[in-house]
Amino acid sequence: MNAITANDLCRVNMNLEQPTTLYAEQGHRIFWLGNTDQTAFRCNTYLIVDLHEAILVDPGSKQYFSQVMQRVAQILPPEKISGMVLCHQDPDVAASMTDWLEVNPSMRVFTTPRTQVLLPHYGRSDYCYYDVTENPVYTLPSGACLKFVEAPFLHFPGAFVTYDAQSHYLFSGDIWAALSLDWALTVDSFDEHIPKMDLFHLDYMASNLAARGFVRRIKHLAIDAILPQHGSLIGPQHIAAALDYLRRLRCGTDIIYADIESNHGR
Ligand SMILES: [Fe+2]
Numbered sequence: 001m002n003a004i005t006a007n008d009l010c011r012v013n014m015n016l017e018q019p020t021t022l023y024a025e026q027g028h029r030i031f032w033l034g035n036t037d038q039t040a041f042r043c044n045t046y047l048i049v050d051l052h053e054a055i056l057v058d059p060g061s062k063q064y065f066s067q068v069m070q071r072v073a074q075i076l077p078p079e080k081i082s083g084m085v086l087c088h089q090d091p092d093v094a095a096s097m098t099d100w101l102e103v104n105p106s107m108r109v110f111t112t113p114r115t116q117v118l119l120p121h122y123g124r125s126d127y128c129y130y131d132v133t134e135n136p137v138y139t140l141p142s143g144a145c146l147k148f149v150e151a152p153f154l155h156f157p158g159a160f161v162t163y164d165a166q167s168h169y170l171f172s173g174d175i176w177a178a179l180s181l182d183w184a185l186t187v188d189s190f191d192e193h194i195p196k197m198d199l200f201h202l203d204y205m206a207s208n209l210a211a212r213g214f215v216r217r218i219k220h221l222a223i224d225a226i227l228p229q230h231g232s233l234i235g236p237q238h239i240a241a242a243l244d245y246l247r248r249l250r251c252g253t254d255i256i257y258a259d260i261e262s263n264h265g266r
């Protein structure tokens with residue numbers, strides 16, 4: 001297979017009937033598993049395959065479990081999935097967790113302690129929990145590694161993102177998520193994408209302080225693509241604008257309690 005990197009993303013052909021390769025180089029591959037949901041809240045599930053390891057990122061709701069499993073089966077036997085990254089416990093991210101554990105009970109669950117407290121409410125707690133806060137780097141068989149960075153209050157207190165150090169792709173969960181009926185796999189015009197991100201961020205994200213604090217945490221990472229859980233993927237030409245969007249974002253309590261802020265806390 002020819003190498004595919006972030007610079008190819010804008011030319012990647014999407015077919016909803018099969019997985020879409022987003023990155024492929026040296027035994028390390030990343031797929032978008034597609035979703036035929038017709039709502040504006042459509043969810044992205046990704047798969048990282050690294051030699052004999054295969055890790056789902058944000059496996060998604062129960063509703064789409066069989067569809068996601070079909071896409072996985074087009075790449076490898078689903079029971080070979082060795083782990084899943086759950087960036088927080090929302091059902092659109094994590095409700096299929098128990099179905100995946102039926103497929104392979106030894107699957108590792110990569111998440112934060114605050115998320116881990118809540119996940120057993122889906123009905124199972126007998127799984128292998130990998131604490132991404134205590135162990136923020138996970139080395140894959142090829143030597144490539146995943147780095148986990150907490151993103152407090154974006155939107156869950158224990159939310160986190162996953163940075164793939166080989167591809168330089170950032171799996172951002174709900175951060176940079178966009179809501180829209182009309183969408184393409186990758187962002188073309190960032191300016192036109194902003195209102196679609198605003199629809200999500202203004203209501204869900206906690207505050208400008210949380211957003212700026214997160215940007216500071218990731219500013220040392222070389223990011224070539226952002227892969228959010230909702231909406232289009234953000235390619236290399238828009239990364240600077242995407243970081244700037246978060247720096248400037250006024251959302252959540254900035255808006256709800258705008259009068260308190262303007263009175264300096266009184
Ligand atoms: Fe969420």
Ligand SMILES: [Fe+2]
Pocket residue numbers: 090092093173174229230
């Ligand atoms: Fe979400």
